[in-house]
Amino acid sequence: MLQTVEEHGIGEKKFFGGESIGIADIAFGSVVYGLEIIEEAIGEGAVFEAHRFPRLHAWIKNFMQVPVIKENLAERDWMVAHYKNRREALAGSA
Numbered sequence: 001m002l003q004t005v006e007e008h009g010i011g012e013k014k015f016f017g018g019e020s021i022g023i024a025d026i027a028f029g030s031v032v033y034g035l036e037i038i039e040e041a042i043g044e045g046a047v048f049e050a051h052r053f054p055r056l057h058a059w060i061k062n063f064m065q066v067p068v069i070k071e072n073l074a075e076r077d078w079m080v081a082h083y084k085n086r087r088e089a090l091a092g093s094a
Contacts, residue, residue: 016059025059029060
């Protein structure tokens with residue numbers, strides 16, 4: 001699915017709809033941000049590797065630099081710690 005988005009979703013544009021952020025960017029961005037945090041919390045490799053998905057990688061960098069996005073994302077370190085603690089608690093109860 002990521003390869004399809006890489007090849008057909010963004011193209012040479014900065015965002016999905018062109019030069020400005022839109023609803024598709026916000027929806028996809030929330031998924032990407034969450035996956036990156038979960039990957040870090042469980043210690044797995046990155047899904048959105050720059051060499052595999054150069055357009056998506058550029059899109060992520062552009063997305064994270066939009067002021068309204070940057071100012072409203074949940075704090076990354078807190079989220080990683082939260083997911084690590086949650087994972088440990090679930091593993092301990094099994």
